[in-house]
Amino acid sequence: MQQLTLFDVPSTLPVEHYPGFLHHSEADALMVHCKALQWQQNEIRMLGKPLQVPRLECMYGKDGASYLYSGSVNLNAHLWTPELLSLRDRITAFCGHEFDIVIGNRYRTGLDSIGWHSDDEPSMGYRPAIASISLGACRKFSIKSKVKGSKATHFWLEHGSLLLMLPGCQEGYVHQLPKDNNCFLERINLTFRPYGRLK
Template identity: 85%
Template sequence: MQQLSLFEVVNTLPVEYCPGFLSSTEADAILAHCKNLQWQQNEIRMLGKPLQVPRLECMYGKPGASYLYSNSVTLDAHPWTYELISLRDRITAFCSHKFDIVIGNRYRNGQDSIGWHSDDEPSMGYRPAITSISLGACRKFSIKPKVKGSKATHFWLEHGSLLLMLPGCQEGYVHQLPKVDNCFLERINLTFRPYGRLK
């Protein structure tokens, strides 16, 4: 796999990466708050068979928002917490993109993961910008173009970092968080997204 420095990644891919977006103290506080969110273990259907999603999930945000992925898993929005809406507003001030929901993924150890995919569900509207906040264990993030034979670029998402996937990223690229050996700490990922916007 192709491996680039963070500077090169930002300049060759439709993403922007900001390590240390949250201070260590701020990131620790948000991580502690997120551990008490309403996590759920979902099932996804693969080849007609039910399988447990290899991570825990939750969604907060816009009243009535419902998010369907893979035609088999539905997440319904819980009301914003003070901490999550404050973080959302801080991210919007930083990157100038507005967000209506946040989806949480809780990776309990290195064996929890998410495979190659794009976040291109119609409920997010046209060419969405998505911001990811990483909390806890540092995990590898991989991204590659939707072109057969393309090489993947990967780098490590640090505690308190922000990764912005710019408009057009979901249409042209896929990404994943693969399994890793010898990781016994958990990671919580918060992805702030638009919902129900045409533009």
């Protein structure tokens, strides 16, 4: 069983980081599979104007599930692929948290990104845990408390790594994947989430 890399995670953060959760060959095979998923380029409305989301997105999981974020982007779930379902079950067996959907983000180069936000949409229920698998390029992930003036903690998320955002993380913290002008490689991120759970 993988061991928590405690030196990477301040004790105050509701986060766990497992750099080698997937073996390199497993991560390579999953990356190939994920490239063939049904990706889409969505638009978000900012100040009443439509803007392209700076990444590609997709969602798989529970039949009939839909996920609305920022009040303007709605993702509808495709049915689980065997590979994604197997990975979900493996993560649940490892961490004890259950997941109903997975949202994929495809960062084509370092110019693709996601800004500061919390994944606190009501459809995920109360105090959700989120499991994040990183594939491809190693990118910086930043997280900080919602308390004004808080400093960010940074993680470099490697190919095959697992980052767990534990219950309470979305309520008290924001996170981002900033642009990286020196990155020319692709990264795919899979975030496994609960859906429609009241507790």
